[in-house]
Amino acid sequence: MSTPQARRLAMDILRRTMDHHQDLQAAVDDVLAGVAPGPDKGLATELAYGYLRLRGRIDFILAQLLKNPHQTSPVLKRILGVAAYELLYLSRIPEYATLDWAVSLVRERLGEPLSKVANGVLRNLVRLGRSVHLPDYYEGKTAGQAKFLSAWCSCPLWLAELWLKAYGKDKARAYLEASLQAPPLGVRVNRMHPQGERLRQDLAPLAETRTDWGFALKQWPDFLDEAVAAGAATRQSLAAQKIMDILGAEHWPSPVLDACCGRGGKTFLMTELGKTVWASDVNVFRLRQLKGESRRLGMSVPAFRAGAQGPYPLRPGPRTVFLDAPCSGLGVLSRRPDIKWKRTPADCAGLAFLQDEMLRAAAELLPSGGCLAYVTCTLNPEENEGRIEGFVRTHPGLGLLRQAQSDPAEGLGEFFYGAVLKKG
Numbered sequence: 001m002s003t004p005q006a007r008r009l010a011m012d013i014l015r016r017t018m019d020h021h022q023d024l025q026a027a028v029d030d031v032l033a034g035v036a037p038g039p040d041k042g043l044a045t046e047l048a049y050g051y052l053r054l055r056g057r058i059d060f061i062l063a064q065l066l067k068n069p070h071q072t073s074p075v076l077k078r079i080l081g082v083a084a085y086e087l088l089y090l091s092r093i094p095e096y097a098t099l100d101w102a103v104s105l106v107r108e109r110l111g112e113p114l115s116k117v118a119n120g121v122l123r124n125l126v127r128l129g130r131s132v133h134l135p136d137y138y139e140g141k142t143a144g145q146a147k148f149l150s151a152w153c154s155c156p157l158w159l160a161e162l163w164l165k166a167y168g169k170d171k172a173r174a175y176l177e178a179s180l181q182a183p184p185l186g187v188r189v190n191r192m193h194p195q196g197e198r199l200r201q202d203l204a205p206l207a208e209t210r211t212d213w214g215f216a217l218k219q220w221p222d223f224l225d226e227a228v229a230a231g232a233a234t235r236q237s238l239a240a241q242k243i244m245d246i247l248g249a250e251h252w253p254s255p256v257l258d259a260c261c262g263r264g265g266k267t268f269l270m271t272e273l274g275k276t277v278w279a280s281d282v283n284v285f286r287l288r289q290l291k292g293e294s295r296r297l298g299m300s301v302p303a304f305r306a307g308a309q310g311p312y313p314l315r316p317g318p319r320t321v322f323l324d325a326p327c328s329g330l331g332v333l334s335r336r337p338d339i340k341w342k343r344t345p346a347d348c349a350g351l352a353f354l355q356d357e358m359l360r361a362a363a364e365l366l367p368s369g370g371c372l373a374y375v376t377c378t379l380n381p382e383e384n385e386g387r388i389e390g391f392v393r394t395h396p397g398l399g400l401l402r403q404a405q406s407d408p409a410e411g412l413g414e415f416f417y418g419a420v421l422k423k424g
């Protein structure tokens, strides 16, 4: 069986992302770069993502089975954690195969005595059966909503507390439970492309949910790879597209300065809406990726390096400034589950300060009647409605036209916040 290699690859991905703070997807790409195509790649990716989504729940269960959970070596905890993920959530792998690789790996890394501990813990885990798949197991062993949500929904306690305070019990739980699932695959069809209309028709029957030109798919059909290569479609989550629809991007006055353009996901969405867009970002690597996207889509967008705290050398300036702001990313935990184990409340406070600076520079750059659009991919009032409402209070020249936040009932598993302000 080739699976032991997949477990070693998964361990390497987890070491890079958790011990060396590499982004999860970048760690996956680096580790799998030299690996021959085959099932190991898929299994290693699934183990790394799945374990990180459910790590809090799994650690909670393991803590009930270990004698001294707080003194257990982190290496042992991680091997047990990945093995527990396999035993609990991957039905296609036989139990004996999981026990075999996990116990052997613990023996190799930590010696014979701990391999016996690993064997005992994993066998006891199997004996727990269905109970650990039900919330009652966690409710009965935790005191209070926040601790229950932290265990059942696999997140740090501070995050459960933040969302309970901000959104209440039901919504907090819905956001957290949605963040545990892999999100659907998103695609945006390029309405300006000659193949666009045809592609839209081909995708319609495959979509779980859709907008006019955006689709959420369970499976990625082969024909889409060609369409993406030809510039007829772009990978982009439907939740990211929807926030732009809801904020009325179609009606923002041109030219638009996309001041945190990144690799251009929303830059080209706006270009496809017929906007004249100027793109800037502080990150040169992202600007290079945007150039690549520009070539792929056959759309030319002027791009330059600049910090969105300004000042900008733009005369005349844009009529809309779009800030797809750097944020804590708590709305995209389903796609980037490493974030919840890396972020701290102090990070959120630092980001809020930067966001304020960007809002101030954008407001200064705009002419009277200009539009300031602000988007984050986080669920944190301090970076979202609190930030914007506070900004409007201290800048009476700006009026709040619209605010929106993705809802868990949409079933897209990713959450964005956005606001549109108008300069008087």
Ligand SMILES: C[S@@+](CC[C@H](N)C(=O)[O-])C[C@H]1O[C@@H](n2cnc3c(N)ncnc32)[C@H](O)[C@@H]1O
Binding pocket: 259, 260, 261, 262, 263, 264, 265, 266, 267, 280, 281, 282, 283, 286, 306, 307, 308, 309, 324, 325, 326, 327
């Ligand atoms: C949420 S991402 C943007 C995603 C992009 N708009 C898209 O749709 O693909 C935030 C971006 O802000 C950029 N950024 C971070 N700090 C910045 C700053 N001080 N000034 C300008 N851009 C900044 C990051 O490099 C990153 O590309």
